[in-house]
Structures are given as structure tokens and as C-alpha cells.
Amino acid sequence: xxxxxxxxxxxxxxxxxxxxxxxxxxxxxxxxxxxxxxxxxxxxxxxxxxxxxxxxxxxxxxxxxxxxxxxxxxxxxxxxxxxxxxxxxxxxxxxxxxxxxxxxxxxxxxxxxxxxxxxxxxxxxxxxxxxxxxxxxxxxxxxxxxxxxxxxxxxxxxxxxxxxxxxxxxxxxxxxxxxxxxxxxxxxxxxxxxxxxxxxxxxxxxxxxxxxxxxxxxxxxxxxxxxxxxxxxxxxxxxxxxxxxxxxxxxxxx
Amino acid sequence: xxxxxxxxxxxxxxxxxxxxxxxxxxxxxxxxxxxxxxxxxxxxxxxxxxxxxxxxxxxxxxxxxxxxxxxxxxxxxxxxxxxxxxxxxxxxxxxxxxxxxxxxxxxxxxxxxxxxxxxxxxxxxxxxxxxxxxxxxxxxxxxxxxxxxxxxxxxxxxxxxxxxxxxxxxxxxxxxxxxxxxxxxxxxxxxxxxxxxxxxxxxxxxxxxxxxxxxxxxxxxxxxxxxxxxxxxxxxxxxxxxxxxxxxxxxxxx
DNA sequence: GCCGGCGTTCACTATCGGTGAACAGCCTTT
DNA sequence: AAAGGCTGTTCACCGATAGTGAACGCCGGC
Numbered sequence: 269x270x271x272x273x274x275x276x277x278x279x280x281x282x283x284x285x286x287x288x289x290x291x292x293x294x295x296x297x298x299x300x301x302x303x304x305x306x307x308x309x310x311x312x313x314x315x316x317x318x319x320x321x322x323x324x325x326x327x328x329x330x331x332x333x334x335x336x337x338x339x340x341x342x343x344x345x346x347x348x349x350x351x352x353x354x355x356x357x358x359x360x361x362x363x364x365x366x367x368x369x370x371x372x373x374x375x376x377x378x379x380x381x382x383x384x385x386x387x388x389x390x391x392x393x394x395x396x397x398x399x400x401x402x403x404x405x406x407x408x409x410x411x412x413x414x415x416x417x418x419x420x421x422x423x424x425x426x427x428x429x430x431x432x433x434x435x436x437x438x439x440x441x442x443x444x445x446x447x448x449x450x451x452x453x454x455x456x457x458x459x460x461x462x463x464x465x466x467x468x469x470x471x472x473x474x475x476x477x478x479x480x481x482x483x484x485x486x487x488x489x490x491x492x493x494x495x496x497x498x499x500x501x502x503x504x505x506x507x508x509x510x511x512x513x514x515x516x517x518x519x520x521x522x
Numbered sequence: 523x524x525x526x527x528x529x530x531x532x533x534x535x536x537x538x539x540x541x542x543x544x545x546x547x548x549x550x551x552x553x554x555x556x557x558x559x560x561x562x563x564x565x566x567x568x569x570x571x572x573x574x575x576x577x578x579x580x581x582x583x584x585x586x587x588x589x590x591x592x593x594x595x596x597x598x599x600x601x602x603x604x605x606x607x608x609x610x611x612x613x614x615x616x617x618x619x620x621x622x623x624x625x626x627x628x629x630x631x632x633x634x635x636x637x638x639x640x641x642x643x644x645x646x647x648x649x650x651x652x653x654x655x656x657x658x659x660x661x662x663x664x665x666x667x668x669x670x671x672x673x674x675x676x677x678x679x680x681x682x683x684x685x686x687x688x689x690x691x692x693x694x695x696x697x698x699x700x701x702x703x704x705x706x707x708x709x710x711x712x713x714x715x716x717x718x719x720x721x722x723x724x725x726x727x728x729x730x731x732x733x734x735x736x737x738x739x740x741x742x743x744x745x746x747x748x749x750x751x752x753x754x755x756x757x758x759x760x761x762x763x764x765x766x767x768x769x770x771x772x773x774x775x776x
Numbered sequence: 777g778c779c780g781g782c783g784t785t786c787a788c789t790a791t792c793g794g795t796g797a798a799c800a801g802c803c804t805t806t
Numbered sequence: 807a808a809a810g811g812c813t814g815t816t817c818a819c820c821g822a823t824a825g826t827g828a829a830c831g832c833c834g835g836c
Contacts (some may be wrong), residue, residue, distance in 0.1 A: 276576065278793065280534045280824060284576055292599045299783060305758055313783065313824045315531035322530060324655065327630040329602035331783065335600045337628055337635045340655025343597035345546045346589045374591055381591040400594025476567065506680040532824070534793060553814060566794045568815065585814065778836090785830075790821080802813075 275392055280316075283308065287316055288335065291326065296334045328343040329442040343399070359384050359486065362511040366488050368495075372475075373402055373516065374484035377468045378425040380413050383484065399451065405431050405445055406438050408460030408472035409487035410475070414445075415452035416474050416482040438463045455503050458485070462492065469495035471504050472513035478520050487510040534570075537562065541570055542589065551589045551727055587699065597653070603730045604628070604637065610773040613740065615763040620742050620758055622749075625767065626729075627656055627663040628738035632679040634658045634667050659685050660692050662714030662726035666739035667701075669706035670728050677775050711759050712739070716746065723749035725758050727766035732774050740766040755760065 276282045283306065290305045291297050296443075298318060303310045312417035317333055320326040327331045355372055363370035363386040372384040380402045394403065404410030404425060414422055431440045439445045452458045452474075472487035489507055495501065530536045537560065544559045545551050548563035553571060557564045559680060574580040598621045609626055617624035617640040627640040634656045650656065658664030669675055685694045693699045704726075706712045714724035730773055742749075742762055749755065 277573040278534055278538065278724055279791085280532055280793085281570065281573045282577060283824090284532065284535045284538065285579065288596065292596055295599060295602065300781080309826055310783080311785080311827080315824075316535065319532040319535045321631060323536065324630065324633055324635075325539065334603060335596050336630055336635045337597075338653050338655065339596035339600055340637070341651065342546055342589050342593035343540065343591075344651060345549060346591045346593055346654060350586055363599045376578065376590055376592075379578055381578075383591045383594070395631065397595065397598060399592050399598060401592065464638045482739045519537060520686075533822085534824085537793090554812080563795050564814080565796080566814080569793075780835090782833075783819105783831090786828090788826085790823100791825090792821105794822090795819085797817090799816075800814090802810105802811105804811085806807100806809075 283312075285315055287313065288320070288325070291333055291335055295453075296329075296332045298331050298333070305475060312405055318367070339398040347383075351518045351522040355515050356384055356386075358514050358518070360386050362386075362486065362488065363388050366490075366507060368488045368490040368504075369419060370486045371409055371489070372484060373413065373472075373487065375413050375417075375482055378421075378428045380407075380410045380484075385493050403432065403434065403464060404429065406434050406460075407466040407487070408458045408470035408489075409485040410485070411449060411452055411460070412458040412472040412474040412485035413482045415449040415458065416480070418475060418481070434464045435462055435466050457509060458487075460487075460489070467492050471495070471501070471508050475512050475516045475519060483516075486515060537566075538570055538574070541562040541567065542579070543573070545587055545589055550583075550586045552587070554586050558562045565648045568638040570643050581640070601637075605772045605776040609769050610638055610640075612765050612768050612772070614640050616640075616740065616742065616761060618640050620744075620761060622744040622758075624741045625663055625668065625741045625743070626738060627726075628740065629671075629736055631666050632663075632675075632682045634664045634738075657686065657688065657718060658683065659716075660688050660718040661741070662712045662724035663741035663742075664712075664737040665703060665706055665714070666712040666728040666741070667736045669712065670730060670734070670736035672735070688722050689716055691715060711763060712741075714741075721746050725749070725755070725762050727759075727763040729773060735769075737773055740769060 286304055288307055290302055299313050300311055302317070303313045306313065317326060321328055321333070323440055325336050327336050359370050367388050367389045367477050369385065371382055373380050374383045382398050382400050382402055385398050402410050404414045417425065431442065431445070433440050436445055439448060443513045456473060458472045460472070464469060468489055469492055470487050470489040472485045474485045475483045488504055488509055495504070540560055541556055544556055545651050553564055553567050556571070557567045571580060575582055575587070578592055579590045581590050601630045613624050621642050625636055625641065627634050628637045636650055636652050636654050636656055639652050656664050658668045680696070685696065687694050687698070693702060693731045704729065710727060714726070716722060719724065722743055723746055724741050724743040726739045728739045729737045731737045740762055742758055749758070
């Protein structure tokens with residue numbers, strides 16, 4: 269059974285991507301393993317995996333299956349929707365000048381996804397990594413996006429995702445979240461204060477499209493010590509908003 | 523109907539990835555468009571696309587659907603099977619010293635897929651790009667892999683893919699191909715001479731695993747003028763085989 | 777030599793993927 | 807304005823099929 273009890277139009281597509289996802293997080297898996305993970309019968313898993321193999325999206329190696337390099341083509345296409353070279357270099361610069369892990373998140377329907385991540389040399393922060401879905405209510409980058417959605421879209425996203433608690437500082441109250449988002453709009457900056465990962469602070473600034481709707485956000489993350497102190501914080505805020513503006517220009521002209 | 527008349531275990535997975543593939547090559551598509559492309563009914567496409575959207579792998583923008591950044595996560599996982607940093611830097615170096623587009627192909631079951639591609643500054647060669655399936659019998663990199671497969675595996679791959687003709691120089695005869703592969707084994711180098719794209723030559727060298735089976739190949743491509751002449755060709759051959767050896771070491775120790 | 781794990785195969789059946797027709801909205805055309 | 811053509815969307819229907827569970831052959835380790 270799928271984790272989320274949503275009604276899907278095409279059920280087998282759900283199980284198919286469920287399997288792919290399991291293979292991904294395990295970094296390769298066998299048939300029985302997947303059957304246990306998903307609750308499907310071995311024969312069903314076998315059939316799916318075989319299909320995905322002949323289609324060329326899973327690769328068999330011995331009795332383990334891995335994700336194919338063909339997904340690189342899909343990833344490229346996703347990237348091509350952004351002026352990727354500019355975005356990446358801007359993010360990289362920001363990471364270098366701040367010496368912190370830097371992300372560019374994009375909004376996708378009712379989710380926020382990490383599109384670019386440049387880990388800093390030193391900081392081995394908690395990296396979900398590119399392509400992962402980020403909790404909007406519990407991260408700086410997520411809140412930066414959320415704040416600039418119109419109410420209908422925000423409702424849709426939050427209803428879809430809920431307000432799950434990750435730490436004791438996670439905002440799980442909708443009204444409280446709205447307050448926070450108002451302050452984000454006031455300053456055009458969002459802060460993350462251990463709401464997702466203990467010991468991790470973050471600063472983010474939104475990237476808005478020509479229509480004023482949020483395309484995504486730029487965020488810098490670091491551990492609590494590094495990302496506190498008035499001066500430092502204000503410096504980082506300036507750098508982040510500046511980078512966001514740069515990307516905003518690039519996105520709008522593209 | 524799917525292009526290939528193969529029997530798939532899970533049919534709807536086939537149509538699902540067929541749709542994703544169409545979205546990819548078009549760089550975004552609408553429902554009716556996809557229905558025409560695939561021959562399915564609009565309602566069927568609608569259902570599939572809706573499913574993929576709620577799963578988060580397609581993103582709706584207006585009435586067009588695009589591939590999600592979530593595929594980056596799958597791509598990352600695929601890459602993690604290689605010592606990626608080493609492989610990429612080696613390929614990049616080779617591209618810079620030769621000033622030609624350079625590829626690293628990997629074998630996957632019965633296909634050869636482009637895993638890394640570094641385009642040279644000048645040469646805007648015919649780049650399928652990372653993640654694309656490469657015809658094994660018609661490219662230097664493909665032949666480098668093919669030559670080191672054992673007969674059963676080679677048979678499987680060639681039967682699966684056939685020997686389609688791309689140019690007048692494409693090798694479409696199995697016996698002729700075997701001769702060529704023998705010469706590849708003799709020199710540990712494969713050449714591509716406009717067998718896939720007119721005006722394009724290439725040089726490739728295999729990367730073998732500890733078991734002697736081919737992991738993939740390194741190849742340098744360029745236009746006919748650049749990639750001819752004894753001296754140049756021999757120089758490139760040396761550089762390519764050297765790079766392949768470097769990657770081979772990296773792969774084996776990983 | 778046995779047990780417990782694996783991947784594979786097979787018939788069977790309820791489920792569901794796909795169809796085609798009808799609908800509503802939004803353009804451009806007349 | 808009205809008509810036509812294009813979208814995306816919905817619905818009831820039916821046959822194909824995704825998933826089950828049991829049986830099989832295989833391999834490695836106690």
C-alpha cells in the first residue's frame with residue numbers, strides 16, 4: 269500500500285514510482301526486499317521490476333536492481349526550464365562567499381523541491397540533496413516561497429502536505445505560520461531556526477516571477493553558532509537577498 | 523501504441539514512461555498533444571498525467587506539463603554508482619586537452635547510455651546528452667563496450683537493438699561487425715567513422731571491471747577534419763586510452 | 777543434507793486502465 | 807454576437823490486466 273492514502277487515477281503508476289523510490293533510497297535493491305518494503309507480493313514486484321528493466325529505467329546487476337542513467341535525461345530537461353548556468357554560478361558564488369551550504373529551491377505545483385545545492389567545503393550540513401521535496405512550513409527556503417503564494421495556492425499546498433512536526437521548534441499552527449509569513453513579506457527574508465533540523469539555522473530570500481508569483485527561493489544554511497550574531501546575520505541577509513535578486517533577473521529575462 | 527512491440531509485464535508502466543518521454547523531448551506538453559503523440563485517448567492521457575502530477579513527477583504550468591526536479595534525485599542515485607567526481611574530472615581534462623566533446627558511456631543491461639558528457643568550447647558536435655541511449659554498433663564508444671562483452675551478452679544486446687542504419691557507413695552486417703570488434707580488441711581502441719552521424723569521427727577506449735567485463739568506455743568525438751591525420755589521431759588515441767585507464771582504476775577501487 | 781533465503785513461474789479473479797461521447801471554457805474567425 | 811475549433815475535464819462502460827498465493831528450482835550456510 270502506498271504511504272499516502274490519496275486516490276490516484278492510475279494505481280499501477282503509483283506502485284511503479286513507489287518501487288523506484290525504494291530502489292533510490294536503498295541505493296539498489298532486490299525483489300524480496302522491495303516486496304517487504306511495499307507490501308506487494310513478490311510476483312507483483314517481479315513483474316514491475318522486469319518491466320522497468322526492459323524499458324531501461326532499472327538496471328539489473330546480479331540480483332540487485334539500480335536506477336538507470338537514463339534518469340539523467342529527465343533531470344536535464346527539468347533543469348532546462350531554468351537559466352541553469354546563471355542560477356548555478358550565482359548559488360556557487362554565494363556558497364563560497366558565505367562558506368555555507370546554499371540551496372536554490374523551486375516551487376512545483378503544491379511542493380517545494382531542491383533544484384540546486386552547493387555544499388560548502390567545511391559544513392557538512394543536513395543535505396537532502398537536489399531533487400528532494402522540502403517541507404515548506406519548516407524551512408527558511410520553504411517559507412520564503414510560501415509567503416508569496418496567493419491564499420488559494422498556499423491553502424492547497426498546506427492541506428496537501430500538512431504541518432508535520434520535525435523538532436520542538438517546528439511551527440505546527442496555521443495561524444502562527446501566517447504571522448511568520450507576514451513578517452517574511454515585510455522583510456523579504458525568511459529565517460529558519462531549527463524548525464526542521466536541530467542545530468541548523470538558515471536564511472532565505474524569495475525569487476519572484478514577472479507575475480509576482482514565487483518561482484523559488486535562495487537559502488543559506490549553517491549550524492546554530494555560525495548563523496547567529498547580529499553582524500553575521502545581517503551580512504548573510506544582504507548576500508542572500510542580493511543573490512535572489514540576481515537569479516530573479518535571470519529567470520525573468522529567460 | 524508503444525513504439526516497440528515488446529511484451530511488457532505491466533502495460534500501464536509502459537504508457538506512463540512513454541508519456542514522460544514525450545514530455546521530455548517536447549520540453550513540456552499538453553494533454554491533447556500527448557494523446558496525439560501516443561495514440562491514446564485524451565481521457566487516458568488525462569488520467570495518467572493527473573496521477574503523475576499528484577505523485578509530483580510532472581508539474582503543471584498553465585495547461586502544459588513539465589518534468590519535475592524530483593528526477594534530479596533519481597539521477598543522483600544513478601551517478602552514485604560511479605566514483606563520480608573522479609570520472610567527471612578525468613573526462614573534463616580529456617575534453618580540455620583535446621578540445622573535443624568527450625563522453626563517458628556506461629553499459630546497462632542491454633543498452634549503452636551516456637553517463638557523462640563534456641562539450642568542448644568550440645565543437646558543437648551532435649550531442650545526445652547525458653542520459654541518452656547510444657547505438658552500440660554505430661558509435662566508437664558503443665563498439666568499445668561491445669567488443670568486450672561475452673558472446674551471450676553481445677547477442678542479447680544486438681538482438682534487442684538490432685543494427686539500424688544511420689548513415690551509409692553504418693555497419694549493418696553482423697559478421698562485418700564482429701571483424702571490427704576483433705580489431706577493437708587487438709588495439710583496445712575503437713573508431714567511429716561517420717557511422718552514426720555524417721561528418722563525425724570518434725575515438726574510444728573501453729573501461730573494464732575487475733571481472734574483465736566492460737563497465738563502459740571513454741570517447742572523444744569531433745568533426746571529420748579535426749579527427750583525421752596520422753599524428754593527431756595517434757595522439758588522441760593515446761590520450762583516450764590513458765583516460766580510460768585512469769577511470770578504470772577509479773572504478774575498480776571504488 | 778537440510779533448511780531458509782532468493783528469483784521465477786503459473787492460473788485465477790477482482791480491479792482498473794482505456795474508450796468514446798458529451799461537456800465547459802477560451803480563443804479566433806466570421 | 808454567434809459560430810467554429812481548440813483546449814481540458816468528466817462519466818459510464820467493458821475487457822484487459824495488475825496483483826495474489828502457491829509451487830518451483832536454485833544457491834549458500836548452518
